Amino acid sequence: MSDFAWATDPGPLIALTGLLGLLVGSFLNVVILRLPKRLEHDWRSQARELLGHEHADESAPPDLVRTGSHCPSCKHRLSALDNVPLVSWLALRGRCRYCGVRISWQYPLVELLTALASAAIAWKLGFGWPLAAGLVFTWTLIAASGIDARTQLLPDQLTLPLLWLGLVLSLVSMFVTPSSAIVGAAIGYLSLWSVYWLFKLATGKEGMGYGDFKLLAALGAWMGPMSLLPIVLLSSLIGAIVGGTMLALRGQDRSTPIPFGPFIAAAGWVWFLAGDKLGAMYQAYFTLAH
Secondary structure: OOOHHHHHHOOHHHOOOOOOOHHHHHHHHHHHHHHHHHHHHHHHHHHHHOOOOOOOOOOOOOOOOOOOOOOOOOEEOOHHHEEEEEEEHHOOOEEEOOOOOOOOOHHHHHHHHHHHHHHHHHHHHOOOOOHHHHHHHHHHHHHHHHHHHHHOOHHHHHHHHHHHEEEHHHOOOOOEEEEEEHHHHHHHHHHHHHHHHHHHHHOOOOOOOOHHHHHHHHHHHHHOHHHHHHHHHHHHHHHHHHHHHHHHHOOOOOOOOOOHHHHHHHHHHHHHHHHHHHHHHHHHHHHHHO
C-alpha cells in the first residue's frame, strides 16, 4: 500500500499499529519485570569484583529474550496460547491455567496501554519514519514508567538511549533542530538537578533521583526547550492528583516516597502527541483573559 493510501485512509494504519503495540506491550511486561533484576545482579557482581570478594554462587536472573515466560507462582512454563496479549488474560479470567493463582493486572494494563498509545501515535504522525521514531519513544517511556513505578528506578539503559536518539534525530530535524535538541537536553537535566540540590540543601532529603534528570533531558532532546516548562507543570499536576489518590487509597501519609518518573513520562508523551494543540488553547485562553 502506498504512502498516499495511508494518508487518504489512515484507519488500517492505526489499527495495524495498535495491534503491533499490543504485541510489543507483552514484551514490555518482560522488560519491566526482568530488567531491574538483571541490573541488580550485574551491580552485585561488579561490587564483589571491585571489593575483591570471592565470587558468590548466584545464578543470573532470566534474560529479556531467550528465556521463555513462566508463572511467577508455580514456575510452570507458559505455552503460546497462554501468552496471547490481552486475550489470554481475559480467557483465563486473570488466573494461571496451571495453579489458579491470580495474574497481576499489570500484564493486560501494559498491553492495552501500549496498544492505545501506539495507535494514537499513528493517528498523529501518519505513515513514515517519524511514526517509527514516535513508537520507539512511546514504548521506551512505558517501559521506564513501569520499572520506576515498581522499583523507584529509572535505568540508564532506557533513559540514555532515548536521550541520544532524540539528539541524533535532530540532525535531520525530524522533530526539532539540533540546536533546539541540545539546549532542550541541557536545560531539562540542569533544571531538575538544580531543584534536587536546592531541596536537599534546604531539607537534607533527596526529593527525586538522577534518573528523573536524564528522563527530562531526553524529553528536551526530542521536543526542545519550549516543551520543558509545560511538561514539568503537567507532570506536577498529574503527580498531585494520581499520587495523592494512591496515597489516600493505601492509607499512607504525604511523606511516603512515590516515583516521579511515570508522571514526567506521561506529561512528556501527552505534549509530544498534542503539545501544539494544548499550547494554542492556552495561548487563546490567555489572550481572552487579558
